[in-house]
Amino acid sequence: MTALRRSELDFCPVLKELLQTRRGMTRSGDYAHTANISTPNNLITLRNLHLATGAKKTMEVGFGCAGSGLVFMQTHKDLGTLPQRQHLAIDPYQRAPWLDQIGLVAVEHAGLTEYLDLREEVSSLVLPNLVMAKARYDLAYIDGSHLFEDVFVDFYFVLRLLADQGIVLFDDCASPHISKVLRFIRANCASSLREFDLTPYRPAGGKSLKYRVARLLGRTQMVAFQKIGEPDRAWDSPFRNF
Numbered sequence: 700m701t702a703l704r705r706s707e708l709d710f711c712p713v714l715k716e717l718l719q720t721r722r723g724m725t726r727s728g729d730y731a732h733t734a735n736i737s738t739p740n741n742l743i744t745l746r747n748l749h750l751a752t753g754a755k756k757t758m759e760v761g762f763g764c765a766g767s768g769l770v771f772m773q774t775h776k777d778l779g780t781l782p783q784r785q786h787l788a789i790d791p792y793q794r795a796p797w798l799d800q801i802g803l804v805a806v807e808h809a810g811l812t813e814y815l816d817l818r819e820e821v822s823s824l825v826l827p828n829l830v831m832a833k834a835r836y837d838l839a840y841i842d843g844s845h846l847f848e849d850v851f852v853d854f855y856f857v858l859r860l861l862a863d864q865g866i867v868l869f870d871d872c873a874s875p876h877i878s879k880v881l882r883f884i885r886a887n888c889a890s891s892l893r894e895f896d897l898t899p900y901r902p903a904g905g906k907s908l909k910y911r912v913a914r915l916l917g918r919t920q921m922v923a924f925q926k927i928g929e930p931d932r933a934w935d936s937p938f939r940n941f
């Protein structure tokens with residue numbers, strides 16, 4: 700990590716350590732590798748976006764090592780809101796042997812447990828229940844299963860869970876599974892979502908050459924959309940190929 704990125708992570712020392720050491724403590728007291736944690740660039744972008752929007756309710760699919768979860772929860776705290784489990788995270792594998800609660804332990808070490816509502820089930824089962832309960836979120840991060848069919852289902856329900864002007868972010872957008880979902884959104888969802896430029900929220904305001912080139916080529920790792928209307932496609936709407 701560059702010096703710049705290190706200082707931009709000072710807001711959460713537990714997260715900074717997870718990123719620097721690439722390992723975190725599990726429930727059994729061993730250390731596990733934080734292989735799947737979101738990148739520092741993405742985490743700083745999430746942090747800046749959350750601070751700027753002041754999002755009151757946040758959610759993520761894919762809790763993993765709690766990299767992104769720590770950003771959301773610490774930002775809720777820094778925005779001065781009392782802990783009310785206002786960050787919902789979905790991950791069925793937090794207690795699996797390969798994770799052994801690494802994310803939950805990190806959240807405890809950061810003193811943020813009361814901000815977390817963790818649902819330990821696959822997102823395709825949790826999300827429809829949230830829709831039934833009429834839940835609404837201002838910011839949503841989709842970083843769970845990276846299979847096309849799962850990301851598409853995540854997107855379908857998250858769109859229905861977003862508040863007006865809410866923002867949904869996708870990680871790992873270079874993956875063919877995820878870029879296929881993004882192409883569907885761009886071709887068929889213009890009445891409910893518009894692309895949201897993350898440049899101002901990137902580290903160093905998105906000025907790095909690498910980021911500018913990736914953006915020009917449409918190959919940034921994280922892509923966001925803002926909700927501008929409820930999904931209103933009639934059942935027999937024309938299909939725009941993508």
Ligand SMILES: C[S@@+](CC[C@H](N)C(=O)[O-])C[C@H]1O[C@@H](n2cnc3c(N)ncnc32)[C@H](O)[C@@H]1O
Nearest residue numbers: 736737761763764765766767792821822843844
């Ligand atoms: C890339 S990791 C998430 C990393 C996390 N955003 C972070 O910064 O630490 C993806 C996570 O998605 C979870 N996952 C896999 N399939 C899932 C599903 N169907 N529903 C919800 N989560 C899922 C995995 O257990 C894994 O922890």
